[in-house]
Amino acid sequence: MWSELGNISRKLPGDVRVVIVRGEGRAFSAGLDLSVARGDGDSSLPVLARLSPEECAERIAGFQEAFTWLRRPSLVTIAAVQGHAIGAGFQLALNCDFRVLADDARFSMAEVTLGLVPDLGGTKRLAELVGVSRALEICVTGRRISAQEADRIGLATAVVPVADLAGAVTDLAAATLAGDAGAVAEIKALLAGAPQRSYAEQDRAEREAQTRRLRDLIGSE
Template identity: 85%
Template structure:
């Protein structure tokens, strides 16, 4: 089924360039502006944030994909360079706090994908540039077609990555490599992405949809309550000592045992 219960006053999802489909416990979010390689706009980000609010509680897996030959070419430069409320020119004339608050709203379109109660998978084909790369980075897993190309291209516009991608990038490839990727804006082919830890898997273009569906099915085959707990074990793992991680593991296992045997509160 397709979910389109947008909030009053919102841009209709199809006009914003996002489609939201439900199939039981699997939700699929599709960027659907293929004529501009799924370039992103503030309206698209608003709809992504809206999806996070209307996501049913029984959804366990969210798949994020792009329609056509690219995942997302990043920020729509016609909007960034225009004269709308979210153009760079308008943002520059806000107070520093107002500008930061506006960017926080943009970030909310991406950061909900880290929700501990769901597993999120980016199905990436073709280019994933700038905001497209960061959208994929906010997902838990990234399955790439062999024609995929990542690039953190904000630096080419004199900007910085600001949509929740820098911490995840550093966690995946290390701070030094992450810095190099961000300051050069270079293209990273699928083979390198897999080698340095950006890709969960790389598959032929023709196999991308089936591979992502198989991964979703494998996740759903696990008992419902175990998966969020396992995801929680890895959230913030870089900031924990071994002793702290041991504690987090035993606390999670205690919850699982009590839940499985019906003794939990």
């Protein structure tokens, strides 16, 4: 499944603009299968530990690719979260642009309970959403975060009753698709890069993006 998550990005037709990530059943994702992680398969924790530092990091980079393509500027990605989203499942949701939560959703960054760190692209987004201090508390305690708390601290785009989750996600996807594709991609890129830019740099980025939009719009007429 992990390999297929990475393959999806290579199989997507170029005209796809919105990707919805949802879990089948009661939970969005329970995270790593611990019996596999502690076994003797190619990607188990004991096997990874025996690799050289460079090989281990390269293997983890492959795991990250299964999630991080969801941040691609040309896509708007929506996590439809019901039930538990634990560890890798939490990070999968964090790599999406929007997180629409059913009111039974529960997040947990549980890696610390295994003596590990979150390594699937979740730490930066988490810190941006809730601040470094709260992100640290969430990661070092591994505690469960309810949908209501997630909404309060900025992790959730919206929280809805379980029965309304599919409809809310469909409505958000439709609203996104109603916008001009080029404008939406430029807006996502502008906002994604904003934390690293000064005001002057962001102003320049806006000018350059708007110039591209004007040229594209006029050229299409």
